[in-house]
Amino acid sequence: MSGLWILFRRELGQTWGRGGGPVLALTFFACVATLLPLAVGASPARLGSVAPGAAWLALALASLLSLERLFERDFEDGTLDLLALGPAPLEAVALAKGLAQWLANGAPLALLAPVVAVALGAGLSLVPMIFISALIGGLGLSFTGGIGAALSLGSRRGGVLIAVIVLPLFAPPVIFGAGVIDAYASGLDWRPALGFLSAYSLAALALGPLAMAAACRNALS
C-alpha cells in the first residue's frame, strides 16, 4: 500500500509539474473557448444558448491533451518495466496514474469550466452545476482516455491515434455532462443526468484500470 501511495504522489508531481503541467491544458481550453465566438459570432443570444455545451466540448478536447504523456514517457524510458516489477499489480498502477491524471488535469479544468461558460454567456446560477458536472465527468474522461493512451503505446502517431480511439467513447460523458447543465438551466429534473454521469465515471474508474493494465502488458511484451 505504501508503495502505491509513493507512486501516486510521484505521478501527481509528474503530471502537475512536468512540461507546464495543467497550465497547457488550461490554456488550450481557453483557446478553444476564445475561438468559439470568432467562429459562430458574438451575439449573446446565440453564444449563451451554446455556452454550456461548448464548455463541455472544450473540456473533452482539453482533457485529451495530456493523455499522451500518461504512459508513453514511462514506456519509453523503462519506468513501466520497473512499475511492472513493483509491489502492486499494474491494475493498481493504472488506477494511481488515472487518479493523478484526474486530480492534476481534470480538477483544474473543472475549475476553469464555469469561468469559460460564464464568459461565453451562461448564467451565473449555473456555475456550481458546471463545476460539479465537469469534476465528476472529468473522472470518466481521465479513465476512458487512459485506456486510449495505454492502447496506443508503441504505435506511430500516438497523439492523433489516442484522439481517434477515445473521442467516440467520450460521447456518453459529454451527453450526460451537458445534459445536467441543460436540464438545470431549463428548470427540469437534472438528477437523472447527474446520476448517469456519475455511474459512467464510476464504471470507467472500475473497468478502466483493467483495460489499461492489459494494454500496458501487451505493449511491454
Next chain:
Amino acid sequence: MITGLHLENLAIRRGERLLFAGLCLDLGASEALALTGANGAGKTSLLRAIAGLIAPHEGCVRFAGAKGDLEPEDARSSGIHLLGHQDGLKSAGTAWDELLFQVRWTGGSEASARAACRLLDLERLLGLEVRKLSAGQRRRLALARLVASPRALWLLDEPMAPLDSERRHLFGHLMGEHLAAGGMIIAAVHDPLPIPVRRLDLVFS
C-alpha cells in the same frame, strides 16, 4: 525470498521468429550466469521472459523459495531487479528524487538508498538533474537501486557497458557481495564479468 530459478523447456518467439527453444536451466543461490550470444540471439528477451514481461512461447519459468515453489507474481513483485538499457530515470528529476522513488518502489528505504550512494560514490551528484549526468554516472545511479533495495535475483542487460575500469571493479565487488549473501545474477554481457560465473551461450535455433 527466491532461492532458485528453473527454466523448463523454454521457447521464446518474437513476432514470427523463434529465438530459441528447449532451453533448460537451473540457477541456485549464490550463482551467477553470464548470457552471451550475438546481437538478436535473444539475451534481452530471455531476461524479460524471466521477469514475466514476455510470455514464453513454450515451457515455463519457476521460482523456488525456502519452502517450495513461489507464486511467480509474488516472486517477481518482490524478488527481481531488472536493469536494462532503459533505466527508468526521468531526465528532468534530480538524481536523488529519481533514485529514492525507484528504491522505495522496489522495497528499499531512504537509509538504504543513502548507504548505496555512499558505496557507489554518488553523493556529490545527488542534487543534479539526471539529464546532466554522464552515461557512466547515470549507470551508477541505476546500479544504486540494486544495492539499496534487497532483491534476490538480478537480471542485468549489459550492466557494465558505460562504466570505466575502476567502477567495473567496484561493481564486480558489489556483485560478489550480493552472491555471498545468497543472491543470484543473470547478466547479458559482451565482455566477461569480473566475478566467477557460469556461461550460457545463446545461438540461433
Next chain:
Amino acid sequence: MFQALANPQRFMAFSRWAAPLLAVIAAGLLSWGLWLSFSAPEDYQQGATVRLMFIHVPAAYMAMFCYACLGAASLMGLVFRHVLADAAARACAPLGAGFTALALITGMLWGRPMWGTWWVWDARVTSVLVLFLFYIGYMALQAAIDDETRATRASGILALVGLINLPIVKFSVDWWNTLHQPASVFRKGGPSLPPEFLWPLGVMALAYMALFGALWLVRIRAEVWRKRAQSLALQAAG
C-alpha cells in the same frame, strides 16, 4: 464445432467449400430479396422510396452483428491466444465498417425524400455514426502498431472496451434524443410492418448475413495465407 474449426488445417479445409457455398447462397437470396423488394407494393405514404428500407435496415443490423462477431473473436483471441481468432477479428473489422457505411449512406438517401434532408442528428443515426467512427479507430490502432501480434492484441482490448462501451453510447444517445420514430420491427406486441414488407426484409437480412459469412471466411483465409507467406519469406531469408 468451434473446437473442431480451431485447428487451422481443418478450418482451411472447411472454409474452402463453405465460402463459395455461402457466396452462392448469398447471391441466390440477394436476387430473390431484390425481386421481392421490387415487387412489393408501394407504401401509401412513402411510395417507391420504401424499397430503400430493404437495403438499409439489414445493413444497420449487420453493422451491429459484425461488431458482436468482432467482439467475440477478440475475446477468443485474447483469452485463448488463438491465431484463427486473431485472424477472424482482423478480417471482421473492415466488413463491419463497410456495412456501417452502407447503412449510413442508404440512410441518407432514404432520409432525403422522407425527412427532406440528407442528415438528421437523431438518436439512431448518431449512434450508428459513433459505431462507424469506432470501427475506424479500431482499424487505425491496428494499422499504427508495427508488431502484428501486439497490434492484434491491442485492438482486441479496444474491441472489448467497445463491447461494454457501445451499449452505453447507444443508451446515452437515445437519452439525448428521443425524437425518432419507435423501432418498428422488433417491438413488443409483434411486428407492425405488413407481411408484404416483412418478407423482402427478412430475405434481404438473410442475404446480407450469408454475404457477410462468405466474405468473412474469404478474408480469414486470406489472413491465414498471408501469415504463411510471411513465415515462408522469413524462413527463406534465413
